[in-house]
Amino acid sequence: MTAELFALSLALLAIAVVLVYTIRTGAPPTPTSPKVRRALIDTIPPVGGDVICELGAGWGSLAFPLARRFPKSTVIAYELSPLPWLFIHIRRALSGPENLIVRHADFLGADLADADIVVCYLGRTVMERLKPKLERELRDGSVVVSHTFAMTGWTAESEKRANDLYASPILVYRMPQNRK
Ligand SMILES: C[S@@+](CC[C@H](N)C(=O)[O-])C[C@H]1O[C@@H](n2cnc3c(N)ncnc32)[C@H](O)[C@@H]1O
Incomplete structure (x- = not known):
């Protein structure tokens, strides 16, 4: 096998793995743009010693800036898709x-x-799957920050728009929401 064919096979395999996990999780590893990232990070109230969970970290476009912006906090970044995870794992x-x-x-x-604080940029279906879990597990006073996708049935404490092409919404929710 020539080097070119080997490289092409590797690239196709990588694309296939990303596609399979996009179907499995319901969200592609689309990175947050720099403008939305800046607006989102400015939305987060000053934190010291808090635990920030990023749900679905993709290639790390939010996880690394969040950890640098809040050095006294612990940022826990979850990612299921193996290639994006490997990328951020090595970079970290x-x-x-x-x-x-x-x-x-x-x-x-x-x-x-x-x-x-929970930070996410997911998709409508994934947000629906996540909703009962957050309602059950998060403590009163915890904050959920989501951009682009709202949590249906929740009331946002604040909503602002990023200065990007889509004026992407950045929604801040405070728990409890819908707790029985
Ligand atoms: C739209 S991307 C967002 C990436 C990153 N948060 C950002 O803003 O740049 C969504 C990511 O969530 C991941 N994801 C979706 N469902 C997941 C799950 N149940 N567990 C872990 N990761 C998940 C996907 O693999 C994908 O990389």
């Missing part, structure tokens, strides 16, 4: 930051009870 091992923990795991099976 090479250059930190220390307060970022990267987990190759399904966040729907994780215990989120310790999260003070």
